[in-house]
Amino acid sequence: MDVDHDTLVAFAKSWGLFYLIALSLGVLIYTFWPSNRKKFERAKKSIVEQDDKPWR
Amino acid sequence: MVSTLTTNERLFALIISALVSICGLALAAVGRQDLLAAQGFIIMVFGLACVFAVAQGFYEPEPSKERLSSYYDDPIKVGIALAMAWAVFAMFIGVWIATLLAYPELTFDQGWASFGRLRPVHTTGVIFGFGGNALIATSFHVVQRTSRARMPDQLSPWFVLAGYNLFCLLAITGYLMGITQSKEYAEAEWYADIWLVIVWVTYFILYIRTIARRKEPHIYVANWYFMAFILVVAILHIVNNLAIPVSLGHAKSYTVWSGVQDAMVQWWYGHNAVAFFLTAGFLGMLYYYLPVRAQRPIFSYRLSILSFWGITFFYMWAGSHHLHYTALPQWVQTLGMTFSVMLLVPSWASAGNALLTLNGAWHRVRDDATLRFIMVAVVFYGLTTFEGSFLAIRPVNSLSHYTDWTVGHVHAGALGWVALIIFGSFYTLVPSLWKREHMYSALLVEVHFWLALVGTLVYVFAMWNSGIVQGLMWRTYTEEGTLAYSFVDSLVAMYPYYIARAFGGLLFLLGAIVGSYNIWMTIRATPLTSRREIDVPQSGAVVVPGE
Numbered sequence: 116m117d118v119d120h121d122t123l124v125a126f127a128k129s130w131g132l133f134y135l136i137a138l139s140l141g142v143l144i145y146t147f148w149p150s151n152r153k154k155f156e157r158a159k160k161s162i163v164e165q166d167d168k169p170w171r
Numbered sequence: 172m173v174s175t176l177t178t179n180e181r182l183f184a185l186i187i188s189a190l191v192s193i194c195g196l197a198l199a200a201v202g203r204q205d206l207l208a209a210q211g212f213i214i215m216v217f218g219l220a221c222v223f224a225v226a227q228g229f230y231e232p233e234p235s236k237e238r239l240s241s242y243y244d245d246p247i248k249v250g251i252a253l254a255m256a257w258a259v260f261a262m263f264i265g266v267w268i269a270t271l272l273a274y275p276e277l278t279f280d281q282g283w284a285s286f287g288r289l290r291p292v293h294t295t296g297v298i299f300g301f302g303g304n305a306l307i308a309t310s311f312h313v314v315q316r317t318s319r320a321r322m323p324d325q326l327s328p329w330f331v332l333a334g335y336n337l338f339c340l341l342a343i344t345g346y347l348m349g350i351t352q353s354k355e356y357a358e359a360e361w362y363a364d365i366w367l368v369i370v371w372v373t374y375f376i377l378y379i380r381t382i383a384r385r386k387e388p389h390i391y392v393a394n395w396y397f398m399a400f401i402l403v404v405a406i407l408h409i410v411n412n413l414a415i416p417v418s419l420g421h422a423k424s425y426t427v428w429s430g431v432q433d434a435m436v437q438w439w440y441g442h443n444a445v446a447f448f449l450t451a452g453f454l455g456m457l458y459y460y461l462p463v464r465a466q467r468p469i470f471s472y473r474l475s476i477l478s479f480w481g482i483t484f485f486y487m488w489a490g491s492h493h494l495h496y497t498a499l500p501q502w503v504q505t506l507g508m509t510f511s512v513m514l515l516v517p518s519w520a521s522a523g524n525a526l527l528t529l530n531g532a533w534h535r536v537r538d539d540a541t542l543r544f545i546m547v548a549v550v551f552y553g554l555t556t557f558e559g560s561f562l563a564i565r566p567v568n569s570l571s572h573y574t575d576w577t578v579g580h581v582h583a584g585a586l587g588w589v590a591l592i593i594f595g596s597f598y599t600l601v602p603s604l605w606k607r608e609h610m611y612s613a614l615l616v617e618v619h620f621w622l623a624l625v626g627t628l629v630y631v632f633a634m635w636n637s638g639i640v641q642g643l644m645w646r647t648y649t650e651e652g653t654l655a656y657s658f659v660d661s662l663v664a665m666y667p668y669y670i671a672r673a674f675g676g677l678l679f680l681l682g683a684i685v686g687s688y689n690i691w692m693t694i695r696a697t698p699l700t701s702r703r704e705i706d707v708p709q710s711g712a713v714v715v716p717g718e
Binding site for chain 2 (some may be wrong): 135142155162
């Protein structure tokens with residue numbers, strides 16, 4: 116098969132587009148998934164805690 | 172140093188150092204009259220120095236199990252010292268070459284001191300020497316703290332740090348001798364590139380292993396940025412440096428890419444070096460040290476996740492904006508331009524997120540020069556990303572490209588964003604790492620801040636002026652349709668700006684020297700704090716090795 120400019124454009128305009136849209140949807144769902152809220156709240160608060168040794 | 176390694180690790184360290192020096196000897200032998208021989212000699216001496224360092228502490232008592240109940244900070248401390256040493260050295264070279272542009276006789280008729288050889292010494296020294304060591308040091312700190320886990324072993328962080336600095340040393344000594352691949356930010360030749368791959372893969376594995384041992388269920392967002400930085404830099408470095416050496420006994424190699432593909436691969440590398448080396452890693456720094464210093468959690472954690480994925484996926488496509496109006500197909504140029512403009516969204520999301528975190532704590536920004544370093548870094552990040560998107564637009568680029576505007580843009584990023592966030596992070600990190608109450612002198616932090624800020628502003632304004640004047644002079648036509656100015660005319664017009672630029676750089680260098688002195692005196696002089704006893708390992712704790 117001859118891979119020329121049009122082949123690449125066709126690929127980019129179909130699969131490339133779908134994959135970027137799917138990716139952004141995935142990220143949005145992950146970010147706003149209700150049960151993740153607690154996890155994120157904890158993560159952002161826990162780094163400012165004064166505790167300087169590893170947990171076991 | 173060596174006393175914190177277990178006997179097994181000392182043995183491995185000895186073997187690795189010996190292997191490195193043998194490889195150096197081999198290169199020196201097969202290199203014969205080639206410059207490669209001199210590089211081999213440097214590798215050998217470096218390896219032997221490591222052999223001696225390890226051998227000296229080889230029979231010291233083993234570290235106790237109690238070490239496992241504290242973080243492993245020794246390589247971080249050395250990394251900070253190395254970063255500051257590289258900063259002073261490479262910024263000095265920067266001031267030198269800036270002065271060279273106004274006073275070309277300052278090469279003293281030495282080949283090694285010509286602009287073409289010193290410039291990559293400056294860029295490699297600041298980006299990889301200063302920036303890279305700072306990234307390695309802070310990433311080791313951040314990953315352990317946010318994972319609440321100690322690094323899995325004591326040897327690999329040292330291997331990463333020493334090996335990385337060997338790469339930097341090989342690179343800059345090579346440039347001074349005249350060795351170069353002629354690829355921007357990737358000038359180092361094949362043997363140094365292969366070595367960097369080994370070091371970098373070890374770094375990645377070490378990072379993943381530390382994260383795998385985490386006690387926090389969620390991986391904090393700073394680690395995502397650091398991981399993106401390590402992973403993508405590995406990919407970029409390998410692809411852009413695919414080359415075939417003339418022979419194993421020659422320093423010179425030829426890239427496997429040719430023509431416009433080579434240019435595209437180079438700027439895919441070059442722009443993503445800016446994106447993932449000079450941005451993603453430093454955003455990791457920002458997302459940890461800003462909340463810690465301000466003692467306020469980040470404004471929006473969700474926004475930090477969205478901007479992470481935005482930056483990661485947009486930046487990958489932006490490189491071709493370096494090749495506007497070239498043989499590169501028009502649609503590839505347009506693609507790079509479009510993604511560069513879109514990039515403004517996640518970039519400003521990060522900057523806005525950081526500034527909103529400070530909302531309500533502005534009095535602390537006023538009082539605390541360290542926090543101000545971080546705040547101003549964020550402002551410069553916002554300004555530079557806006558300027559970058561703007562310059563990537565093709566018609567704007569026709570005015571700005573090849574002029575000093577580009578140089579000004581890079582330095583707004585490198586001085587204003589990268590260096591300031593490093594200094595802010597170091598001033599946060601140094602007292603806590605060496606268990607001091609505060610820095611040796613708050614006044615000197617303040618002095619450093621103003622030197623750095625004024626130096627950056629003088630530099631950037633000088634380059635904006637000279638860049639736009641250059642761009643306009645190059646495109647001014649007479650009524651007959653010929654160019655109104657010769658190149659030398661534009662060069663003469665640059666003279667005052669080049670002096671101003673060298674002066675701005677000098678102020679920045681002075682600031683870095685003041686900062687190094689302050690850090691040194693903090694380590695040496697200030698008495699131990701009593702408040703941080705929580706960092707002392709507790710005795711009697713049950714500790715499982717490797718846990």
